[in-house]
Amino acid sequence: MIVMNYLLKAIEAQLKETQKLADNYREQVIALEDKLAHIREEGDIGKELFKVSTVSYSFYLHFALHSGMLKINPFKIPSSLKN
Secondary structure, eight states: HHHHHEEEHHHHHHHHHHHHHHHHHHHHHHHHHHHHHHHHHHHHHHHHHHHHHHHHHHHHOOOOHTSSSSOOOTTTTTTTGGG
16 A cells, blocks of 8 residues: 555656646747747748838839939949949
């Protein structure tokens, strides 16, 4: 009977330790998933900003070339690029 009580207490202690480890693991997984979601959001925002700026520069360049605002001379640096 004493041996059974001892074994039962040992198993209960192992169960508590296992549950504690599982809880810690679960918390770590949740924290890492949050970080991953945040990183993905930042990446998506960066991609969108790049797309918007690329499109806007593309429209500006198209407008400037076709309206005569920007004349390209391969031997002369445009005044807009001079410091």
